[in-house]
Amino acid sequence: MSEAINKIWSTLLAVPKGKVVSYGQLADLAGQPRGHRLAARALKIAPDELQLPWHRVIAASGKIAIAKESESYRLQMELLRAEGVEVTNGRINMNKYRWQPDLAELLWTLKH
DNA sequence: TTGCTGACTGCCT
DNA sequence: CAGGCAGCCAGCA
Secondary structure (H helix, E strand, C coil), rough: CCCHHHHHHHHHHHCCCCCEHHHHHHHHHCCCCCCEEEEEEEEEEEEEEHCCCCCCCCHCCCEECCCCHHHHHHHHHHHHHCCCCCCCCCCCCCHEEEECCCCCHHHHHHCC
């Protein structure tokens, strides 16, 4: 597995409950400035045993990025709501729920 | 090496 | 607000 993918996974582990990040933001924090595609790929191939909070990753527009007919779409929406994140019409208020890590949190992600 | 494919983005209609 | 589209870049055939 590539190092970049691993960084993305560990960065994702730092996202707190009740907050969300976009694919692009996640890639940025993981040290991949233009790696939004990579971030998407990282989630797609992530092993279940890692227990990543994958549902906290959404499109920059605030929408859930999965096909809405899929089972995962429904699951993601449920998981977010269970954490207190409002999901209305498949959209999320990014200004309100976007994760904005402070320095301590960023350093934590760098260690992993 | 080449070409195609995305759980994406930002810009333009 | 809903498409359409080019840009993006790591995998894979």
